[in-house]
Amino acid sequence: MKILLPIFVFAALAPLSAQVLPGAPGAGAPPASTTTNSNNNYNMVPGSASDRQTDTQTALGNMPMADPGSENVSFNGKLWNVTNNRMMRSRFETYLTTPEAKGPEDQAYRDIMAQIMELLSPNHKQAPDPVTKVQARGPEVMKAFALLPEAGTAKIDGGLCNALANAVWDVWTSQKRVNERKLANAAMMERRKQLEWNAEMGLNSAPLAKNGPTSTKSQNNAQVQQNNSATVGRTSGYIKGIAEIEARTKLNETAMGLSEITSKTQFQAMIIQMFLQRRFEHAIIACRFYPNLFRDGESILQLDKGSDVQKILSSSFGVPPTVSMIDGLSLEAIRSVDESLVSFENLVARRDLDSAGNRLLEAYGIGEYLPRVRRLPMTEKAKILDFVRKKNKLLSFLEMKDYASAETVVMELRTASEDFEYAKPLAAIQTAKTMSNLHVNNANAAMGSKDAKTVEAEMKAAAEIWPTNPRVTQLSEHMMQSTDMKSQALMEFDRLISQRNYRQIFENQAPFIAAVADDLTRKQQLEKVLKDMGKLELILGGAKELASSSPPAAWEKVEKESKNYPDDPVLSKLRADLGVKASEFVTAIENARQQEEKQQIGSSLSWYLKARRMHPMSEMAREGIKRMVDTIKNGGQPPPTSLDTPAPTSALNN
Numbered sequence: 001m002k003i004l005l006p007i008f009v010f011a012a013l014a015p016l017s018a019q020v021l022p023g024a025p026g027a028g029a030p031p032a033s034t035t036t037n038s039n040n041n042y043n044m045v046p047g048s049a050s051d052r053q054t055d056t057q058t059a060l061g062n063m064p065m066a067d068p069g070s071e072n073v074s075f076n077g078k079l080w081n082v083t084n085n086r087m088m089r090s091r092f093e094t095y096l097t098t099p100e101a102k103g104p105e106d107q108a109y110r111d112i113m114a115q116i117m118e119l120l121s122p123n124h125k126q127a128p129d130p131v132t133k134v135q136a137r138g139p140e141v142m143k144a145f146a147l148l149p150e151a152g153t154a155k156i157d158g159g160l161c162n163a164l165a166n167a168v169w170d171v172w173t174s175q176k177r178v179n180e181r182k183l184a185n186a187a188m189m190e191r192r193k194q195l196e197w198n199a200e201m202g203l204n205s206a207p208l209a210k211n212g213p214t215s216t217k218s219q220n221n222a223q224v225q226q227n228n229s230a231t232v233g234r235t236s237g238y239i240k241g242i243a244e245i246e247a248r249t250k251l252n253e254t255a256m257g258l259s260e261i262t263s264k265t266q267f268q269a270m271i272i273q274m275f276l277q278r279r280f281e282h283a284i285i286a287c288r289f290y291p292n293l294f295r296d297g298e299s300i301l302q303l304d305k306g307s308d309v310q311k312i313l314s315s316s317f318g319v320p321p322t323v324s325m326i327d328g329l330s331l332e333a334i335r336s337v338d339e340s341l342v343s344f345e346n347l348v349a350r351r352d353l354d355s356a357g358n359r360l361l362e363a364y365g366i367g368e369y370l371p372r373v374r375r376l377p378m379t380e381k382a383k384i385l386d387f388v389r390k391k392n393k394l395l396s397f398l399e400m401k402d403y404a405s406a407e408t409v410v411m412e413l414r415t416a417s418e419d420f421e422y423a424k425p426l427a428a429i430q431t432a433k434t435m436s437n438l439h440v441n442n443a444n445a446a447m448g449s450k451d452a453k454t455v456e457a458e459m460k461a462a463a464e465i466w467p468t469n470p471r472v473t474q475l476s477e478h479m480m481q482s483t484d485m486k487s488q489a490l491m492e493f494d495r496l497i498s499q500r501n502y503r504q505i506f507e508n509q510a511p512f513i514a515a516v517a518d519d520l521t522r523k524q525q526l527e528k529v530l531k532d533m534g535k536l537e538l539i540l541g542g543a544k545e546l547a548s549s550s551p552p553a554a555w556e557k558v559e560k561e562s563k564n565y566p567d568d569p570v571l572s573k574l575r576a577d578l579g580v581k582a583s584e585f586v587t588a589i590e591n592a593r594q595q596e597e598k599q600q601i602g603s604s605l606s607w608y609l610k611a612r613r614m615h616p617m618s619e620m621a622r623e624g625i626k627r628m629v630d631t632i633k634n635g636g637q638p639p640p641t642s643l644d645t646p647a648p649t650s651a652l653n654n
Contacts, residue, residue: 088365089392095364096385101156101374109154110371112147113281119144120288141292144285156369160274160282167270167286171293174263188249264294268301271326278367280330287327299323337367341376348380353387353417360384387416394425402468403429436466440475447479455479489515493522497529500567506533536565540574551581552615559620585614592624601628 118124119140126136145168152162267290274283290299301321340363347356360381363373390413397406407429414422439462446454462472489511496505505512509530516522539561547554555578558571565571579586592607608624615621 089388092361092364093385093388093392095368096381096388099378100376100381101371105154106156106374109151109156112151112154113285116144116147116151116285117281117288119147120285120292139288139292141289144289156374160279164270164274164282164286164289167267168289168293171263171267174260175293178260184248260294264298267293268323271323272301275326275330278333279369280333280367281370283330284327287323287330290323301326333366334370337363337370338372340366341372345380348383351417352419353383354413354420357384357388357391387413390416398425398428401432401466403432403466404468404470432465433469436462436469437471439465440469440471443475490519490522493526497525502529502533502565503568503570505529506537536561536568536571540570543574543578547578547581550615551578552585553617554578555582555586556615556618556620585611585618588614589618589620589624592621596624596628601631604628 122139123137124139126138126140145165148161148165148168151157152159152165267286271283271286271290274280274286299322301323340359344356344359344363347353347359360376367373390409394406394409394413397403397409407426410422410425410429413420439458443455443458443462446452446458459472459475462469466472493505493512493515496502505526506529509526512526516526539557543554543558546557555575558575558578562571562575588607588611592604592611595604595607605625605628608621608628612618612621612625
């Protein structure tokens with residue numbers, strides 16, 4: 001059942017939550033409804049279609065319709081979640097990042113406000129009478145009024161105390177004008193009495209006619225007529241003055257009535273304005289000024305019949321709204337804020353940050369300007385700030401359908417707060433991911449049967465549910481690679497040939513064989529690479545087997561092939577490894593070559609002989625010894641075939 005309340009009253013009655021998580025599209029969850037009785041608002045996204053559902057117009061017009069069961073408010077034909085909107089989130093985060101108001105200026109302001117409320121209290125103890133020593137009880141209006149301008153200078157007050165002082169001054173000015181008109185009416189009534197007396201005396205002062213002869217009677221009648229005319233002329237001025245006084249008196253009485261009604265209405269409007277602005281301290285002060293300004297005992301609020309405010313208060317409480325009602329509601333709001341903050345402090349101590357954030361949001365939503373709210377320590381607010389930011393981040397991830405990041409944040413929130421309800425968002429996330437992966441599997445199956453339309457439809461459905469699904473990205477990349485696999489393979493083959501990277505061509509030969517099937521030139525190149533690399537693999541295999549029994553023989557075999565395949569990484573590594581194992585033999589061969597290049601025949605021959613003793617079957621040592629012997633026979637001239645003869649190159653270099 002919906003209740004008509006102002007936003008701050010709704011915040012006091014409804015079980016608010018710091019944030020409401022939107023649901024995962026495609027997760028199969030039903031959309032949020034205005035008539036639902038559950039608190040599951042995970043499908044409510046601010047600004048989404050479900051968040052803008054129109055509600056039925058009521059007889060009360062475009063008034064906020066609060067539904068405590070779902071934390072939604074219907075206003076002006078739209079449905080809004082009170083806490084799940086950008087304005088509320090930003091204002092609450094601003095409050096959480098604002099240091100507590102504990103400065104000397106704020107303390108002075110709070111002291112003045114408390115002093116004003118004390119001076120206006122009916123139980124206020126006045127100063128004892130200097131003569132009788134009797135201590136009276138009652139408000140001291142003038143002292144309270146004198147403190148209003150001082151309180152209005154504080155930054156947090158926003159000048160409201162000055163506005164309240166102006167309203168009080170306007171009432172007093174209006175009442176002063178009323179008193180002046182009353183004095184004027186009293187003076188005019190005195191003048192009226194004088195005029196009435198003069199008129200009466202004028203009428204009674206006419207002379208009587210005397211009896212006499214006929215001629216004398218005629219003269220008497222003429223005299224009487226003349227006297228009557230004089231009397232009428234003399235009294236008509238008095239009657240006119242009386243009529244003018246009567247008109248002016250009525251005019252003053254009408255002006256006095258209008259002035260009193262106007263001043264009372266304006267002051268009541270000030271009370272309602274401060275109450276709706278959640279400036280409850282100012283509303284209480286205004287309500288306590290009211291009976292001291294208007295002593296007629298009439299405290300019913302002068303609201304237009306059928307107005308929105310009148311409908312809200314009358315329909316909610318069932319009685320005509322009064323000034324005392326506003327005073328009581330303001331005090332109840334302050335008490336509710338105090339209880340919420342006590343609960344907040346206890347929940348923070350228990351590490352129930354989710355519920356603590358809800359209680360703090362309730363207190364802030366009701367009375368963000370109250371002292372207890374403004375003075376909350378920053379250390380306690382900081383604990384909620386990180387938690388609220390993560391919940392806001394979770395909302396953003398869910399709105400953007402980034403379920404992988406959302407799942408990470410859910411687990412972080414679960415760790416941070418003992419009472420965080422992670423099951424709902426986690427279930428929505430897992431459902432969305434499962435549905436998206438199911439569409440990806442269908443797309444894979446359709447690719448196997450080469451059903452392009454089904455593949456496109458399933459990929460689109462998977463991306464709509466979970467745009468950042470890594471499987472969707474992988475499948476898209478695979479489809480692109482399959483479409484252009486041949487051209488990419490040809491480009492890769494040409495690049496490897498230019499780099500003389502025959503090893504990679506040999507190891508990844510399958511795509512190259514398929515790609516060059518229709519290209520004769522590249523096909524011949526590939527066949528030659530595979531043939532030569534196959535031969536090299538046999539040589540490497542034999543060298544590895546020989547390395548266990550005779551490292552010098554294995555090194556010598558690899559050394560010969562390194563001249564034909566200088567860029568092969570496997571051959572170069574094996575050559576280096578065998579060079580370490582047969583280091584003495586390698587050193588002897590290298591020293592013999594160096595001495596041979598310097599034409600130091602004896603030294604070179606001795607090194608070759610030493611190498612042959614290490615490895616009697618060495619072809620390099622045998623050939624070196626033969627060259628040195630032939631050189632000695634030729635009188636020191638090297639034979640035609642010496643180290644200067646260039647080594648044969650591989651056919652792959654052609």
